[in-house]
Amino acid sequence: MPSSPKKRRRTPRQVVRGVRRRARRAAGGVRRVWRRSLQLRVVTSTMVISIAVVAVLGVFLMQQIIATTLQDRERAARSEAQADRNAVLGYLNRPSGDVSKPSVDSGDGLQRGGDSPLSQAVYALAGRAGAVPRYSVIARNDNQPGEFFVTPNIDPRSIPSGLREEVSKKEAGEDSTHYGDLYYEGRREPVRGMVIGTRLDTSGTMLDSGYEIYHLIPLDKEEETLNSVLRMLVAVGAALVLLLAAIASLVTRQVVTPVRLTRQAAERLAAGRLDERLKVRGEDDLARLATSFNDMAANLALKIHQLEELSHVQRQFVSDVSHELRTPLTTVRMAADLLYDAREDFDPMAARSAELMQNQLNRFESMLADLLEISRYDAGAAELDVDPVDVRDVVLRAVADSEALAERHSTRFDLRLPGEPCMAEMDSRRVERILRNLLFNAIEHGEGRDIVVSVGADRDAVAVAVRDHGVGLKPGEENMVFDRFWRADPSRARTIGGTGLGLAISREDAVLHGGWLQAWGAQGEGSQFRLSLPRVAGAPLRGSPLSLVPPEVEMRRTWRGHMTPVLSPAVADGGNDAD
Structure with a gap:
């Protein structure tokens, strides 16, 4: 019969760590219950205050009883002693x-x-x-x-x-x-x-x-009598504290229970159950609260229904218009191509008009494609074609597609790719489109400076960061850049001719993969966009292997935070200007 394996004895240090870990876990559970339970806090506070009041009153009463008992006994003893002294005399x-x-x-x-x-x-x-x-x-x-x-x-x-x-x-x-x-x-x-x-x-x-x-x-x-009185006071005080706690629990429950029901109904309403309503009992403040909640829920359900209908109509309109425009656009494209090919036979004004028409048709086709893509996302019809690919290859293809545009804007790409493959399950077509949109955006706002493209990977995720050194973003614009047709500066003309939907589609593509598309920016320091995707399709994403804030910016801010207190204001300001 094989012998059972011996249990490994734990060292005293391991035992102490285990006890501390269990104590911290228990303390954390108590804190969670304390924070979440209003009734527990009210009852506990009532008990603490009651114990303090009963203790003070009990001590005062006991002192009075002791003083009165001893005074009476001393008075009687003095009287007897006086009589005895007379008898002795x-x-x-x-x-x-x-x-x-x-x-x-x-x-x-x-x-x-x-x-x-x-x-x-x-x-x-x-x-x-x-x-x-x-x-x-x-x-x-x-x-x-x-x-x-x-x-x-x-x-x-x-x-x-x-x-x-x-x-x-x-x-x-x-x-x-x-x-x-x-x-x-x-x-x-x-x-x-x-x-x-x-x-x-x-x-x-x-x-x-x-x-x-x-x-x-x-x-x-x-002394026996006083001890009996003390025991009686303690028993009566304990009973009084428990009675007050029970009363506080009962009274608090009458208030907390409707509030808890309202909270549960609000959670179900927030989860999408728009038919959730509260029972109205009586005519007090809680009943009026329930009535107001039901009115709010009804109005909210009505508004959501109206917005859903409007959104459905808008999506259907965009989809129908996009499809319907394809046929006349094809005809116009054929005529425009003929004019564009024969522009050398035209006078300069007509030739320039043919070129402008060709460029605007290209932009119009791109906008139609983006609108169709947006309508598919709105309808929930977008699907992924997942394959294991090397992220470095996707980045290189996106950079290659952007080289011509970068040369026209005198911009150079600085690629920082790892030496080992970064394999991940993704739809390479959509990820490549995300990267092209990020690169186009960096070229347009990078003011001709170098664009840094970094790739990172860890055990669970891969990430690509596109860093430009242009005008940057104002505080609060990190999320607005992904809104449809949003522009940081409406007076600034588009140099590339984008549709205003590129970043919005890119974020939808990232969310479809279960990933993140985030932006960082500061005025005068440029901006950085980071795409983080899980290595395995469908796996939850808990972190990113690349930092959202560029390392050099983080290092410079840390250095300033350490050095500014020891520098004079003039020197500190001069250093900031130099940056």
Whole structure:
């Protein structure tokens, strides 16, 4: 049994690149969805704003609840502490023999105790706090540093040194409050709580002034209550945000759905389905939009139908006239040929008239041929006769046909052909006609300067560029040159006698091949026309092997862009003039 091929292990760098590629793809998908979905943007914006508002309100409410809860608890604790201090003063002001020790076990949690008045007072406070103490008490006597008493299980570490210093600095009877951790014996984790400390006001009594008493109030129940309130606020806030998002989605959908339907109808209308209409419901703005859309579609369909009929009539008229003119033109041609051949027997005026008639008949026949060709394109009857040919041969034949005209205008061709064959599937007759039209156009507008003809090829396409150094084109004229009977300068006389349809037919020929015919031009720098065709007939054309802008122009512009910032205005202007 043959062994299965081992999978090639990917390197860490390849893994990282793959992750980045997937991340970029996912981010691109999210951006596309974000840009295309109005409803998603509205709902997301509503959720973000709602979360911000709910968060701010929640924080404000929580702060108010916490402040109110702690204030109420502190007020109650201060009241109880004041009552306890009065009770302690009563115990401390009695003779020790008048106070009986409470009947409690030794395991009640009191520490360092005996029958002293301070111990008896703390016993009494333990009874006031109840079976489950609401608070704990630590009592001290500064005159006897080792004497302090605490109620059950409280650890003296609960009183920070900073609080003791603050209590010692204040007047007797004034409270000092501290929020912190309370430590209990037998319990690992501390409890958040509040400590209220004061020095007893023993003025007017027989006692010294060294007594301090600290009430330690645990806030665990309040903390549990606040945590419950916080969880409730979070749950209510989340529910409110989701509810607002649902409301925003519902409201947005009521607006977006008609707009989406209108967009889909507009796309179908643009695709040629002129019978597309929207359903009108109600009398609101969206209903009026649908009505206006339907009226626009109806008027557009009517106008298109009228234009189609007019265009059909025009095409039929051009075709009929072109065919009908062939018969009288043939008769006139025969008579003109006889007159032209016998012009040497005529007087000079008549001979010149025969020559002019011959030239104009030639132009008229050319125009009729172009009109017939245009009518075939308009009727969709043009077809290709495709064969694999070498583009260089087609270019050489077109140049050969243009040599005589170029010599009359003192123009020379500069051919830049590759050394290897440039094979492509094309209708050589139509491509040769395109090139002849481009060469004739370059000769007429090249002002006698050299015309550069370049051929390029890559794996998918071939291209031919015809470059002249004449007057050039104004901005925006790159596409207008292919319009029928268009002339850049109407006052400029035709030196070749073209029909005005050559470039229009050339573009139709290029489109019929699935290619491009493009123009570039700038005043004072001449113009360039580029024909790009796919190597395989019917294949899509994605690019051209030749640049539309001449390389020397591109290089000069790049050089100017780099050099102008470092040159003075006068030098820069002088350089431009030199160009």
